[in-house]
Amino acid sequence: MPLYDFHCEACGHEAELLFPISACPESMPCEECQGGTLRKVISLGRASVLREEAPWLRDVLTVVDKDSNAPHVRQFLQDPTRGNYKAWLQGEGLRPVESGERQGRPTVDRARLREAGKRRFFEQCRSGRI
Template sequence: MPLYDFFCPACGEVFEDLCPPHGPDPACPGCGGQVRRLVSVGRGYRADADWIASVTRVVDKDNPAPHVQAFLADPSRAAYRAWMRGEKLRPLEPGEGIRRQDAAYAACETARREALARFAARRLCAA
């Protein structure tokens, strides 16, 4: 049987109970009154995106800065934005890409600069 949340309008108590989906609702444990079933989400639901968990793995947990500790204590979207501001980071704008900074990229960049320098030298000699 699923777990549901209930609200009692008579005494204001909110509680959860196991009951069948189409069966009668239980009585309020506080006053015995009639209750209303609340719309709720399951325990496995997370309001924040899955990527927040991956961000918390890379945050320096030994950093005593308040924005870091606040994000680790409450990994929500608002705390993530505050952490980004505290680290002086910004999200990528639409159209921006991540530049690769590996050895192959560095070798290509060096070759590109050398080719441009040789082209400029030839143009100066020809003129």
């Protein structure tokens, strides 16, 4: 099934939805603002991702500390472009997840932690602290 782009002129919401080729509607009600209409957008596929004002940048803005006075934060909030996004990441000490990198909780070597705990316990027993 192809992925179709939709845009609401009332609230600016953009959505990517899957539909069979024969059943893709030209428009539908917008679930975001509940009053507008999502209209199908003719796009060049992934070529739109290369724009400076990429739609996904708006999603990043939801996690930015809006009360921060740091220059990189203020600049990104004022002008959310790819360049300012990169400066914000660098200023916050963040980086994007690389392809193939494990996401979620880090792997913990439980056996090594258990041995370190035992060692510390026995050292404290020998020294009389326990």
